[in-house]
Amino acid sequence: MRNQKKKKAPTLHSFNEDPFIPLNRLHILLCATAIAAVLHRHLFSILSSPTPISSSLLLLSDLLLSFMWAVTQSFRWRPIRRREHPETLALAVPDPLLPNLDVFICTADPSKEPPICVASAALSALAFDYPSDKLSVFISDDGCSDLTLFAFMEAARFARHWLPFSKEMRILERCPETFFNSTDDPRSDEIKLLYQRMKKKIESVMEKGQVSDDLFISEEDRATFKKWKNFTRSNHPAVVQVLLQSSRDMDIMGNPLPNLVYVSREKSSTSFHHFKAGALNALLRVSGVMSNAPVILTLDCDMHCNDPNAPRRAMCYFLDPELSPKLAYVQFPQRFPGVNKNDIYGGEIKRLYQINPRGMDGLKGPNYVGTGCFHSRRSFYGPPSSPPSLLNDLNEQTSDTPLSSEAILRKAHEVASCEYEDGTKWGSTIGMRYGSMSEDYHTGYRLHCEGWESVFCDPERPAFFCKIPITLNDVLSQNKRWCLGVLEVFFSRHSPMIFGVRKVSFLMGLCYSYDGFWTSWCIPILIYGLLPQLALTNQIPLFPKVSDPWFYLYAYLFLSAYCQDLIDFLASKGTFNRWWSDQRMWLIRGITSYLFGAAQFALKQIGIPAPGFNVTSKIMPDEVSKRYEDGIFEFGIVSPFFISLGTVAIVNLISFIIGMVNAVRKERGFDEMFVQLFLSAFVVVNSWPIYEAMFLRKDGGRIPRRVTGISILLAGILYSISYFLYTDSRI
Incomplete structure (x- = not known):
């Protein structure tokens, strides 16, 4: 017995360090040395510069670029790649021993988030390859819309057919809309007809804007909708409706269905509701009363499952006895199948959703990005050392008590009320954290501060797919909110x-500082996007000549930064064209959403409130969708974002033309002005979609003439100011 080998625990997951870590660290050392040299030169050349204001602004810009470069290197210090082994999990943990799973899906406005899409997201979660009696899906409707409730009543009926069909056929795309759009299998004709009937019924109700009595199948449903007559979006009592109950409802094959619960927390115009964070906390409490699953999955309403094995992959980490005591969440990346060929708006956001999380995973784990994330319920109730008994402060559910029992529903309504959080620690140390419109970033960060860790799970087959905004204004507005x-x-x-x-x-x-100080990019991007160009027009050199050895140091820093970013992008299965779109959108965001976000935050600090949370519309006209598919930028409206873009684009175009003419005329003009000519040319090449939309396009997505006129006027004002500023320094 003494010599008997100890039985080895099954391997549920594994990881490998990035093989380029030593090269990354060497590159960090070389770049840090070069940056220090450039900053030293800047600092001691200001006093002797004929343009001290320009030199000081460039120094400020380089200091901020150096800071952001430094914090970015933390992602490259120890990136790792993980792999899960669900086949081992199946052998180590039989289905009856798997933990229960609650799925949270939030929606807020049926006019912008079509209920049929939200219902499809829920159906894909209900169809997880997971024991049905251990799965519950909770829908939070912050718009308290009877249209949304009706859509989910229809979805609950369709689930009786869809779940056994999708599992029997072993299909991987278990979102009905996606599946039926991608297959012509005659075996699916009958179920497809049922889906089309459901969809047509829901769309008909949406067109009418109300649910008529003739649509109800039962008196119970009719009685439910009578309660909604005096409800408004901002004033209504809590609504908790059990649409499917595992202990009661069966599919057409006689198998139990997962639980499906519709929730609309109480709203009052006299109470502050904390946006999505408040809705998720209400779901935390309601689910704690009704199911109290130890693992929770949060999904956006425009997100659907692409791999029914995703919960089992997450459980490979949660069921690891060494990892689980401190594991707060398992984050899957967001993937976007709807992006066009070259991803013109950089919608994949690879650095946020794939590259940086892999770097953080080698430290304490990735940040929480709001969706596609499996949480430990225990992590919402305090640090890893807190007593597990805190989890049971709401739970009244027992194995013999049905979800729809009067006692449980009464308690569920109570915890979804406006006053329940008053005088409690909800939003501060319990649940989703309040105080930020980016509740995901804030919550994940605070969990890490409490001692929790996280895991980045990025399997070969994307687990979840999302929809993305397909107009530039929506993209920039969403980014400004972040x-x-x-x-x-x-x-x-x-x-x-x-x-x-x-x-x-x-x-x-x-790592968290990099995301937290995103908006600082606007300062160097604006300075490098305007100052050298205005100086170029006035023939004022601001950078070393090509013949000066310092030029090669600048060239090294520029090329190394862009080449490393390109390598990171390609290593994450990107393409060169999509990388080009991504870096162009970084420049665009710098002079739009980053700039206006910083300005709006500053105004808020002095007492001028920011606008409330705006839901990004998921509905677009066909002509807008067609232009996006063809890779054409969508402007179409008068927006401050586009005025800013137009002004910078026009300044660079004029500066490049004038600079080239002067360089040709002047002896050694290219040697002296090469860097400024290059910067102008670089911005001009990136601004082609803007010039096209200003002067060449005739469709509805072009830049309005009013925006073009204002941009030209502002560019003229900037040139006039620069003329007087550079009067004494002009050659």
């Missing part, structure tokens, strides 16, 4: 630059 949210955290008492580096680790603090 900027506001992360700034609210960065400048709070829990700032990752101060609090985070102490509570988590130095490198993790830098």
